[in-house]
Amino acid sequence: MRQAGERCELLDGDELREGICRELGFSRSEREENVRRIAWLASLLERNDVIVLVAVIAPYREQRSALRHRFQEMLEVFVDAPLEVCERRDPKLLYARARNGEIRNFTGIDDVYEGPEFPDVHCMTDRETLSESSAKVMRAIENAPAHAIRTAASVGLSL
Ligand SMILES: Nc1ncnc2c1ncn2[C@@H]1O[C@H](COP(=O)(O)OS(=O)(=O)O)[C@@H](OP(=O)(O)O)[C@H]1O
Numbered sequence: 671m672r673q674a675g676e677r678c679e680l681l682d683g684d685e686l687r688e689g690i691c692r693e694l695g696f697s698r699s700e701r702e703e704n705v706r707r708i709a710w711l712a713s714l715l716e717r718n719d720v721i722v723l724v725a726v727i728a729p730y731r732e733q734r735s736a737l738r739h740r741f742q743e744m745l746e747v748f749v750d751a752p753l754e755v756c757e758r759r760d761p762k763l764l765y766a767r768a769r770n771g772e773i774r775n776f777t778g779i780d781d782v783y784e785g786p787e788f789p790d791v792h793c794m795t796d797r798e799t800l801s802e803s804s805a806k807v808m809r810a811i812e813n814a815p816a817h818a819i820r821t822a823a824s825v826g827l828s829l
Protein backbone atom coordinates (compact mmCIF):
# COMPACT_ATOMS: atom_id res chain seq x y z
CA MET A 671 0.00 0.00 0.00
CA ARG A 672 2.87 2.35 0.79
CA GLN A 673 4.38 1.58 -2.60
CA ALA A 674 1.09 2.68 -4.13
CA GLY A 675 1.47 6.01 -2.31
CA GLU A 676 -1.17 5.32 0.38
CA ARG A 677 -0.88 6.72 3.88
CA CYS A 678 -1.33 3.61 5.98
CA GLU A 679 -0.45 2.14 9.37
CA LEU A 680 -0.55 -1.33 10.90
CA LEU A 681 -1.69 -1.65 14.51
CA ASP A 682 -0.77 -5.13 15.71
CA GLY A 683 -2.24 -6.39 19.01
CA ASP A 684 0.93 -8.25 19.80
CA GLU A 685 3.08 -5.11 19.49
CA LEU A 686 0.69 -2.74 21.27
CA ARG A 687 0.56 -5.18 24.15
CA GLU A 688 4.22 -4.27 24.69
CA GLY A 689 3.39 -0.54 24.53
CA ILE A 690 0.18 1.32 25.33
CA CYS A 691 -1.56 -1.92 26.42
CA ARG A 692 1.39 -3.23 28.40
CA GLU A 693 -0.40 -3.89 31.69
CA LEU A 694 -3.39 -5.72 30.17
CA GLY A 695 -3.96 -9.46 30.37
CA PHE A 696 -6.52 -11.68 28.65
CA SER A 697 -9.64 -11.57 30.82
CA ARG A 698 -12.81 -10.40 29.07
CA SER A 699 -12.57 -6.89 30.52
CA GLU A 700 -8.86 -6.59 29.69
CA ARG A 701 -9.36 -7.76 26.10
CA GLU A 702 -12.20 -5.24 25.75
CA GLU A 703 -10.01 -2.48 27.15
CA ASN A 704 -7.17 -3.52 24.81
CA VAL A 705 -9.41 -3.35 21.75
CA ARG A 706 -10.99 -0.09 22.96
CA ARG A 707 -7.57 1.62 23.20
CA ILE A 708 -6.47 0.31 19.81
CA ALA A 709 -9.74 1.42 18.21
CA TRP A 710 -9.27 4.88 19.71
CA LEU A 711 -5.80 5.10 18.17
CA ALA A 712 -7.15 3.84 14.84
CA SER A 713 -9.90 6.47 14.84
CA LEU A 714 -7.34 9.28 15.40
CA LEU A 715 -5.35 8.00 12.46
CA GLU A 716 -8.46 7.65 10.28
CA ARG A 717 -9.35 11.25 11.10
CA ASN A 718 -6.02 12.14 9.50
CA ASP A 719 -6.80 10.17 6.33
CA VAL A 720 -4.63 7.22 7.21
CA ILE A 721 -5.80 3.73 6.19
CA VAL A 722 -5.39 1.65 9.33
CA LEU A 723 -5.00 -2.13 9.39
CA VAL A 724 -5.86 -3.41 12.87
CA ALA A 725 -4.51 -6.92 13.49
CA VAL A 726 -6.13 -8.00 16.74
CA ILE A 727 -8.14 -11.01 17.82
CA ALA A 728 -11.06 -8.82 19.04
CA PRO A 729 -13.01 -11.93 20.08
CA TYR A 730 -16.35 -10.35 21.05
CA ARG A 731 -18.99 -9.78 18.36
CA GLU A 732 -20.85 -7.19 20.39
CA GLN A 733 -17.78 -5.03 20.91
CA ARG A 734 -16.79 -5.22 17.24
CA SER A 735 -20.22 -4.09 16.12
CA ALA A 736 -20.35 -1.34 18.76
CA LEU A 737 -17.10 0.04 17.37
CA ARG A 738 -18.44 0.53 13.86
CA HIS A 739 -20.00 3.90 14.65
CA ARG A 740 -16.60 5.20 15.81
CA PHE A 741 -15.27 5.11 12.26
CA GLN A 742 -16.11 6.89 9.09
CA GLU A 743 -15.70 3.46 7.52
CA MET A 744 -14.78 0.10 9.00
CA LEU A 745 -14.20 -3.16 7.13
CA GLU A 746 -14.29 -6.31 9.19
CA VAL A 747 -11.79 -8.88 7.90
CA PHE A 748 -12.17 -12.44 9.13
CA VAL A 749 -8.72 -14.08 8.99
CA ASP A 750 -10.08 -17.59 9.28
CA ALA A 751 -8.48 -21.02 9.71
CA PRO A 752 -9.75 -24.16 11.46
CA LEU A 753 -8.34 -24.71 14.93
CA GLU A 754 -6.36 -27.79 13.82
CA VAL A 755 -4.61 -25.72 11.13
CA CYS A 756 -3.72 -23.00 13.68
CA GLU A 757 -2.36 -25.70 15.96
CA ARG A 758 -0.30 -27.19 13.15
CA ARG A 759 1.21 -23.76 12.28
CA ASP A 760 1.77 -22.69 15.86
CA PRO A 761 4.64 -20.28 14.91
CA LYS A 762 5.09 -19.10 18.51
CA LEU A 763 4.32 -22.49 20.11
CA LEU A 764 1.49 -20.84 22.05
CA TYR A 765 -1.09 -23.51 21.19
CA ALA A 766 1.24 -26.20 22.51
CA ARG A 767 1.70 -24.24 25.72
CA ALA A 768 -2.05 -23.68 26.04
CA ARG A 769 -2.70 -27.41 25.51
CA ASN A 770 -0.29 -28.41 28.27
CA GLY A 771 -1.83 -25.89 30.66
CA GLU A 772 1.07 -23.40 30.77
CA ILE A 773 -1.17 -20.66 29.33
CA ARG A 774 -4.76 -20.23 30.50
CA ASN A 775 -7.65 -18.47 28.73
CA PHE A 776 -6.11 -19.00 25.32
CA THR A 777 -8.34 -18.03 22.39
CA GLY A 778 -9.70 -21.11 20.63
CA ILE A 779 -8.59 -23.52 23.37
CA ASP A 780 -10.19 -22.44 26.63
CA ASP A 781 -11.40 -18.98 25.73
CA VAL A 782 -14.12 -17.74 23.41
CA TYR A 783 -13.83 -16.47 19.83
CA GLU A 784 -17.06 -15.20 18.34
CA GLY A 785 -16.39 -15.27 14.61
CA PRO A 786 -18.10 -12.65 12.43
CA GLU A 787 -21.36 -13.79 10.81
CA PHE A 788 -21.14 -11.32 7.94
CA PRO A 789 -17.53 -10.17 7.57
CA ASP A 790 -16.76 -7.61 4.87
CA VAL A 791 -13.81 -9.77 3.81
CA HIS A 792 -13.40 -13.48 4.54
CA CYS A 793 -9.87 -14.85 4.15
CA MET A 794 -9.91 -18.65 4.37
CA THR A 795 -6.23 -18.95 5.04
CA ASP A 796 -6.17 -22.77 4.95
CA ARG A 797 -7.34 -22.67 1.33
CA GLU A 798 -5.77 -19.54 -0.11
CA THR A 799 -2.24 -18.21 -0.32
CA LEU A 800 -1.01 -15.19 1.58
CA SER A 801 -1.05 -13.13 -1.62
CA GLU A 802 -4.63 -14.22 -2.45
CA SER A 803 -5.75 -13.21 1.05
CA SER A 804 -3.97 -9.87 0.96
CA ALA A 805 -5.33 -9.15 -2.54
CA LYS A 806 -8.87 -9.61 -1.16
CA VAL A 807 -8.17 -7.08 1.58
CA MET A 808 -6.61 -4.61 -0.86
CA ARG A 809 -9.60 -4.93 -3.22
CA ALA A 810 -12.07 -4.27 -0.41
CA ILE A 811 -10.16 -1.15 0.65
CA GLU A 812 -9.97 0.12 -2.91
CA ASN A 813 -13.73 -0.41 -3.34
CA ALA A 814 -14.66 1.24 -0.04
CA PRO A 815 -16.66 4.46 -0.59
CA ALA A 816 -14.54 6.54 1.83
CA HIS A 817 -11.42 5.52 -0.06
CA ALA A 818 -12.97 6.45 -3.40
CA ILE A 819 -13.92 9.87 -2.02
CA ARG A 820 -10.40 10.44 -0.64
CA THR A 821 -8.76 9.36 -3.87
CA ALA A 822 -11.08 11.62 -5.86
CA ALA A 823 -10.31 14.52 -3.52
CA SER A 824 -6.59 14.00 -3.95
CA VAL A 825 -6.95 14.31 -7.73
CA GLY A 826 -9.35 17.25 -7.43
CA LEU A 827 -12.72 15.58 -8.18
CA SER A 828 -15.83 16.05 -6.09
CA LEU A 829 -18.25 13.16 -5.53
N1 LIG B 1 -4.40 -16.21 26.39
C1 LIG B 1 -4.14 -15.69 25.19
N2 LIG B 1 -5.11 -15.66 24.23
C2 LIG B 1 -4.86 -15.14 23.02
N3 LIG B 1 -3.66 -14.61 22.65
C3 LIG B 1 -2.67 -14.61 23.57
C4 LIG B 1 -2.86 -15.15 24.87
N4 LIG B 1 -1.69 -15.01 25.55
C5 LIG B 1 -0.82 -14.43 24.73
N5 LIG B 1 -1.39 -14.18 23.53
C6 LIG B 1 -0.73 -13.44 22.42
O1 LIG B 1 -1.39 -12.19 22.35
C7 LIG B 1 -1.80 -11.91 21.03
C8 LIG B 1 -3.29 -11.55 20.93
O2 LIG B 1 -3.47 -10.27 21.42
P1 LIG B 1 -4.63 -9.32 20.91
O3 LIG B 1 -4.32 -7.98 21.51
O4 LIG B 1 -4.78 -9.40 19.43
O5 LIG B 1 -5.92 -10.02 21.59
S1 LIG B 1 -7.33 -9.43 22.03
O6 LIG B 1 -7.91 -8.69 20.89
O7 LIG B 1 -7.15 -8.53 23.21
O8 LIG B 1 -8.15 -10.61 22.37
C9 LIG B 1 -1.54 -13.14 20.19
O9 LIG B 1 -0.71 -12.64 19.19
P2 LIG B 1 -0.77 -13.18 17.67
O10 LIG B 1 -0.19 -14.55 17.75
O11 LIG B 1 0.10 -12.23 16.92
O12 LIG B 1 -2.22 -13.15 17.27
C10 LIG B 1 -0.82 -14.12 21.07
O13 LIG B 1 0.50 -14.27 20.63
Ligand SMILES: Nc1ncnc2c1ncn2[C@@H]1O[C@H](COP(=O)(O)OP(=O)(O)O)[C@@H](O)[C@H]1O
Nearest residue numbers: 684725759761793794795796798799800801803
Ligand atom coordinates in the same frame (compact mmCIF):
# COMPACT_ATOMS: atom_id res chain seq x y z
N1 LIG C 1 -3.50 -16.93 3.48
C1 LIG C 1 -2.87 -16.68 4.62
N2 LIG C 1 -3.07 -15.54 5.29
C2 LIG C 1 -2.44 -15.28 6.48
N3 LIG C 1 -1.58 -16.14 7.06
C3 LIG C 1 -1.33 -17.32 6.44
C4 LIG C 1 -1.95 -17.64 5.20
N4 LIG C 1 -1.51 -18.86 4.81
C5 LIG C 1 -0.65 -19.27 5.75
N5 LIG C 1 -0.52 -18.36 6.74
C6 LIG C 1 0.34 -18.53 7.91
O1 LIG C 1 -0.36 -18.29 9.13
C7 LIG C 1 0.53 -17.90 10.14
C8 LIG C 1 0.00 -16.65 10.82
O2 LIG C 1 0.79 -16.45 11.96
P1 LIG C 1 1.00 -15.04 12.61
O3 LIG C 1 1.55 -14.07 11.63
O4 LIG C 1 1.72 -15.29 13.90
O5 LIG C 1 -0.52 -14.59 12.86
P2 LIG C 1 -1.11 -13.60 13.93
O6 LIG C 1 0.00 -12.70 14.40
O7 LIG C 1 -2.16 -12.89 13.16
O8 LIG C 1 -1.65 -14.51 14.98
C9 LIG C 1 1.88 -17.66 9.49
O9 LIG C 1 2.68 -18.79 9.71
C10 LIG C 1 1.49 -17.55 7.99
O10 LIG C 1 2.53 -17.88 7.13
